[in-house]
Amino acid sequence: MLGIYIHIPFCESKCNYCAFNSFVAKEEEKEKYLDVLIEDISFFAKNNKRRVDTIYIGGGTPSLLNVKQFERLAKAIMDNFVIEKNYEFTIEANPNSLTEEKLKSYINLGVNRLSIGVQSLNDNSLKFVGRRHNSAEALEKIKLAKKYIKNISCDLLIGLPTTSCAEYLSALNTLIAYGVTHISSYMLQVEDGTLLKEMVIKNPKLLPDDDSCADIYQKMVEFLKKKNFQRYEISNFALKGFESKHNIKYWTGEEYIGFGLSAHSYIGGVRWSCADRLSDFYAHKKGMEEIIGDKEKIEEHIMLGLRCFNGIDLSYLCKLNYNIKNNAFFKEYLQKGILIEKGENKVVLNPDYYSVNNLIITNLLP
Numbered sequence: 001m002l003g004i005y006i007h008i009p010f011c012e013s014k015c016n017y018c019a020f021n022s023f024v025a026k027e028e029e030k031e032k033y034l035d036v037l038i039e040d041i042s043f044f045a046k047n048n049k050r051r052v053d054t055i056y057i058g059g060g061t062p063s064l065l066n067v068k069q070f071e072r073l074a075k076a077i078m079d080n081f082v083i084e085k086n087y088e089f090t091i092e093a094n095p096n097s098l099t100e101e102k103l104k105s106y107i108n109l110g111v112n113r114l115s116i117g118v119q120s121l122n123d124n125s126l127k128f129v130g131r132r133h134n135s136a137e138a139l140e141k142i143k144l145a146k147k148y149i150k151n152i153s154c155d156l157l158i159g160l161p162t163t164s165c166a167e168y169l170s171a172l173n174t175l176i177a178y179g180v181t182h183i184s185s186y187m188l189q190v191e192d193g194t195l196l197k198e199m200v201i202k203n204p205k206l207l208p209d210d211d212s213c214a215d216i217y218q219k220m221v222e223f224l225k226k227k228n229f230q231r232y233e234i235s236n237f238a239l240k241g242f243e244s245k246h247n248i249k250y251w252t253g254e255e256y257i258g259f260g261l262s263a264h265s266y267i268g269g270v271r272w273s274c275a276d277r278l279s280d281f282y283a284h285k286k287g288m289e290e291i292i293g294d295k296e297k298i299e300e301h302i303m304l305g306l307r308c309f310n311g312i313d314l315s316y317l318c319k320l321n322y323n324i325k326n327n328a329f330f331k332e333y334l335q336k337g338i339l340i341e342k343g344e345n346k347v348v349l350n351p352d353y354y355s356v357n358n359l360i361i362t363n364l365l366p
C-alpha cells in the first residue's frame with residue numbers, strides 16, 4: 001500500500017549539525033510553498049485517487065506551520081487520497097513550536113502519531129548542537145502531547161561530547177516514564193557545510209570516539225530491551241505495536257510518494273525526487289530519476305534487510321539471479337553466528353553485530 005511523505009523545510013534557526021534541506025522562512029514564503037505543495041498533490045491525484053495507509057509530514061519543522069496552514073495541507077491530503085481505515089498519520093514537531101492549539105488541530109484532522117525532536121535531555125548538549133529548546137520544555141511538551149496523542153516518538157542524538165552514558169540511560173528512563181512509545185536514536189554525524197564540521201576541523205578531538213559511542217549505543221539497546229522496547233531497525237525502538245508503519249515501508253521496498261522540496265518517491269520500480277532548490281520546486285521541476293534495476297534491487301534488499309528485523313529473503317534474491325549462498329562471506333557469517341537463519345529462506349543479522357553492519361553488508365553484495 002502506498003505511503004505519503006510531505007516535506008516542510010522551515011526551521012526557526014539552523015542547528016549546528018544539520019545538513020537537511022531546511023531554512024528559516026517568512027510567513028509569505030510558507031504560504032507560497034504550501035500553494036505549490038498543494039498543487040503538486042492535486043496534480044498527482046488528478047486522474048487516480050490512490051489508497052494510502054501512512055502519511056508522514058517531516059522536515060524541517062512541520063510544527064512551525066500555523067493551524068490554518070496545517071488545516072489546508074491536511075485537507076489537500078484527505079481530498080486527494082483514499083485513506084485506509086487503519087492508517088498511521090505522523091507529524092514531526094519541535095518542543096518550542098508545539099502548542100495545545102496545534103495539537104487539537106492535529107487530532108481533529110486525523111494525526112495519530114507525533115515525532116518530537118527532543119535530541120537530548122542535557123541542556124549543555126542541547127546548546128552544543130544549537131537547539132532552541134531546553135530539557136524542561138521538551139518534557140513539558142511531551143506531557144502536553146500525551147493528553148491528545150497516545151503514540152509518541154522521540155528522537156535522541158548519540159555521540160554528544162557533553163552527555164555521559166549514565167545521562168543517556170537516565171534520559172531514556174525519563175522519556176519512558178512520560179509515556180513515550182517509540183525512540184529513534186541517531187549517531188551525531190559531522191556533515192559537510194555545517195558549523196559542527198568547522199568546529200571539528202578546529203578541534204579534531206571535540207567528539208567522542210567511535211568505540212565510546214558504540215558502547216553507549218549497546219548500553220542503550222540493553223536498557224531499552226529491559227523496558228520492552230524492541231529494536232526493529234538499527235536506530236529505532238518501539239513498544240509492541242508502536243513501530244513506525246511509514247518508515248517500515250522505506251526499509252521493505254514498499255511504494256511511497258513524496259511531495260515538497262527534495263522529497264523522494266518510489267513507485268513502479270522508479271525512484272525520483274522533487275527539486276532541491278526552492279526556485280526549481282516552485283517551477284515544479286524534478287530532481288533526480290532512476291530506474292531501479294535488478295542490481296539495485298539486490299543491493300537495497302541486502303542493505304535494508306540487514307538493518308531491520310525483516311532480514312534477507314534468499315528466494316527473492318534468487319529470483320533476481322543472485323544466489324547469496326555462493327558468497328564465501330555468507331557461509332562464514334552463518335557459521336560464526338553473525339547471520340542467523342530464520343525459517344527456510346530468511347536470514348537476519350545477529351543484533352550483536354549491528355554496529356559493524358556496514359562492513360557485513362559490503363561483503364555480502366554481489
Ligand code: SF4
Nearest residue numbers: 011014015018022060
Ligand atoms: S530543527 Fe531539525 S531540520 Fe531544523 S535545523 Fe534543526 S536539525 Fe535541521
